[in-house]
Amino acid sequence: MARILTRLRHHKRGATLMEFGLIAAPLCLTIMGIGDLAYQSYLRSVTRGVLERASRSASVGTLNTTEIDAYISAQMATINAKNGTTSVVKKSYYNFSRVGKPEKITSDTVPLGSYNTGDCYEDVNGNNSYDTSLGTNGLGGADDIVYYEVTVSMPRMFPMAKMLGWSATQSTTATTIVRNQPWANQAKPTVRCT
Numbered sequence: 001m002a003r004i005l006t007r008l009r010h011h012k013r014g015a016t017l018m019e020f021g022l023i024a025a026p027l028c029l030t031i032m033g034i035g036d037l038a039y040q041s042y043l044r045s046v047t048r049g050v051l052e053r054a055s056r057s058a059s060v061g062t063l064n065t066t067e068i069d070a071y072i073s074a075q076m077a078t079i080n081a082k083n084g085t086t087s088v089v090k091k092s093y094y095n096f097s098r099v100g101k102p103e104k105i106t107s108d109t110v111p112l113g114s115y116n117t118g119d120c121y122e123d124v125n126g127n128n129s130y131d132t133s134l135g136t137n138g139l140g141g142a143d144d145i146v147y148y149e150v151t152v153s154m155p156r157m158f159p160m161a162k163m164l165g166w167s168a169t170q171s172t173t174a175t176t177i178v179r180n181q182p183w184a185n186q187a188k189p190t191v192r193c194t
Contacts, residue, residue, distance in 0.1 A: 092140025
C-alpha cells in the first residue's frame with residue numbers, strides 16, 4: 001500500500017484536471033457576467049440608434065406621434081420577441097430653457113416665486129391650469145423642442161444575476177432632445193390669469 005501511495009504522490013497527470021476544477025466556476029461566472037454586460041451595452045446602443053432615427057424623422061415632419069410609436073415598436077420587435085417591453089415618452093416644449101421646468105409665471109404676487117391665486121402664467125399646454133411639469137404630451141408643432149425617452153426592459157440572458165444580487169430584469173433608457181424644423185410659425189403660449 002505504501003508503494004501505491006508513493007507512486008500516486010509523484011504522479012502529475014491529474015494535476016491539470018484538479019487546477020481546472022478550481023477555476024472553472026469563477027471562470028464561467030466571469031464569462032456570463034461579461035456576456036450580460038455586453039448584451040446590455042448592445043441593447044442600449046440599439047435603443048439609442050432607433051430613437052435617433054425616429055426623432056430625426058419626426059423633427060422634419062415626416063412622422064406623426066402615432067407613426068413614431070409604430071416605428072419604434074417595429075424596430076424593437078426582434079428584441080421584444082424575447083419577452084421585452086418598450087415604452088416611449090414624448091413631450092414638447094416651447095424652447096430649450098423650459099425643458100423640465102414649470103410653466104412661466106408672467107406676473108407674480110406675494111409670495112413671490114411660487115404660483116398662487118392672482119398670478120398670470122403662460123398656459124403652454126392649453127389645459128387652463130398651472131402645471132409644474134411644463135411639457136405637452138406629443139410632438140408639438142413647428143420649431144418646438146421635443147424630449148424623447150425610450151425605455152426597454154427584458155429578462156437577463158443568464159441566470160447568474162441572482163447570484164450577484166442583480167435584478168432578474170434589465171432595463172435601459174435612451175433620451176434625446178430635438179428641435180422641430182420651422183415648417184410653419186411657432187404658436188405663442190396663451191397667458192392666463194387666475
